[in-house]
Amino acid sequence: MSQLEVFDRFESEVRGYIRSFPVVFETARGSVLVAEDGREYLDFFSGAGVVNYGHNNPVFTEALAAYLGSGGIIHGLDMATSAKRDFIEAFQRLVLAPRGLDYKLQFTGPTGANAVESALKLARQATGRRNVVAFTGGFHGLSLGALAATGNEKYRAAGGVSLGDIARLPYDGYLGADLDTLDLLEKMLDDPGSGLDLPAAVIVEAIQGEGGINVASAAWLRRLRAITEERGILLIVDDIQAGVGRSGAFFSFEESGIVPDLVTVSKSISASGLPMALLLLRPEIDVWKPGAHTGTFRGNNLAFVSARVALETYWADAAFTDAIAERSVQLRRALERLAAEAPEAGFTVRGRGLMFGLAAPGRPELAAAVSAQAFARGVVIETSGARDEVLKFLPALTITAEELDRGLAVVREALLAALAA
Template sequence: MNQIAKDVSLALFDRLESEVRSYVRSFPVLFDRGVGTTLTAADGQEYLDFFGGAGALNYGHNNQAFKQALLDYIERDGIVHSLDLATTAKKGFIEAFERYILKPRGLTYKLQFTGPTGANAVEAALKLARQVTARSNIVSFTGSYHGVSAGSLAATANKDMRAAAGFPLAHVTSLPYEGYLGESFDTIAYLEKLLADPSSGFDTPAAVILEAVQGEGGINPASVEWLQRLRELTSRHGIVLILDDIQAGVGRTGKFFSFEPSGIVPDIVTLSKSLSAYGTPMALVLIKPDLDVWKPAAHTGTFRGNNLAFVTARAALETYWSDSKFEDEIARKSEILATELASIAADHPGLGLSVRGRGLMYGLVSPKDHSLPARVSKEAFARRLVLETAGSYSEVLKFMPALTIAEADLRRGLSIIRDCVRTVQDSTAASR
């Protein structure tokens, strides 16, 4: 037994790591290995992963389809750091992305490699939209999450995250997302009225930024009609439409891009998280060619050339996106997930649970008791299943299993959740 397996205490982290830690507080275990959808702790205990690195591990942990390609690249001393120099690894990724993603969808985007975080991709997208339009204001939506660096945080809705900035977050207007004010309130018509009325006090924005399926906001999928109307409105008013696909993209909602079912073509798309396919940092901004007005070095970053990520990202595209088989597999598992969650909700009518989502990105919503999802998550972790909560009040139990998860593991995890909901409900009833 090696030293790490002997010492499973988290005391070192409590003593020396910043109080900013969050996930470790919900999942206080010293993890050591990850394969597929199984996490192994230092003490040998195995956990089923329905968390998926908050969307960064769509293909699971240490996917064997990419692992050898990465090891071979390192073994032959392939370029690791390159800024924005041309490398064979980048060339291979660009060729694969064009062949398997852009061309089949009739897309002609230019590719901008930013610093390796999703927030950096969002920062670049917002800066570019402002350059293109010579306007400063941005529209984002209630429930949105776009990152926590200054510009991206201004477009993020969460109150606690915004408060941490320490200074006013300006030049972004938050408007109601679809359904925020109820089914009868037309949020697109509201935006249209603000733009049309010269006395609305609302300046025409440089861009509208949104997620087609909000993740941290509580698994809120926008309808096809709403997205189509928003695209038409922004096009008509000369507003850049930025689609943040950092969490909901790369197959998470069933298609490579979350906006595909709507048929719209955003002006700019931001990608990160699972783009690298291996959990290594990588971010990408897709730009319509006529909007690519950047001057050389106008948006830089020391680590905008993560060649290790290029290698695994290319392997993922070649392995999973060369035909429709992977999408078909996601659709089949999505039906299982949605059906089982609906069954759990139906089995507990007194809780008022509901289900929403797409693909393998679903939420079990508890509007009556906002504490229930956190209690279910805690109970699930005690049974060695890892999943988080989301939403304004953490009222959503968030399901993000790997897209490659075996059906048996998916059903096993859902069975655990069923038992946990029952246990939490019984515990609540007993305490009254």
């Protein structure tokens, strides 16, 4: 049996990434994945943003091994455990307090989609309204409530049922750089003939990841916050992929200075790749009745351990974000050089922090071709956007300058090969 035959024969056709990266991976460390045959791959994918601190970071693996060796609680539902208490205290001390944020923490089921479901349910309960505004290009998960707020046709078609109670409006830049799309939102909210019922909430990504690395401007986010505040609409920021340092700050909305009512966090919050998600909510919105939103694995104590250690190791001072800023400049400049070197592709560079896209809307097939050529040369990199027209760069936040340069050189070779083909 070949190395992939067992997956072809026995695993569902729903599998996706294995088709783009068809090898059996066995080990990983930092920014390097190693296949069963010993070949190494530089990782510009980071588990779709799950391993921001790199694979098998020894800071976390050692803490987890010690916790397991001590007989610490692993499964705790929403009961009190020392691991959960220590994480909550660290999150308050190192994340919320320095930013002047007053949020309560809700530990949802351990997926980003479940955190979004929690946010939507709570917003509707707190306001007594049903409608929610979402944006073109948004991706919020594939469970039905989150899927209703997701824009991508492919994912929506798989739902199999009507996806309602969502009004979709254009994201920043959707109609071109010269048009402020919030003019439409404000007009429709204030016009009783628009057909847009007063929403319970607006849900938005400050940087759209799956939508193609679309970055909302700080001014646009500030205006969105003002519009929602003036009308008693709750603002939900989905920070599942763009959060935990990916944008260059802990939260992707920090640059704009806004304070959302609810924030969804998942992916890299556990730091170690273990499943974990949480919803941050202003205390006055906390209208839940006990047990109104549950989940068997909302008490992943191993994730609490690695999440706490990550906060204490990387977020106690500015050294980590300073390093991200250096790598961000390095990545942006390299991508701008690539775009200039291949003007026939019509590339544009967009992104922030270590979340960048090389977009070719006029040649949507090109990103997938570059991804395939890069994988053949030892770099794992994915695509995003409605037509997969964006080559998406999500290297580990801990990647070294040398590793980043080496991977970018491979991407350049892959791009030239794709263009030649």
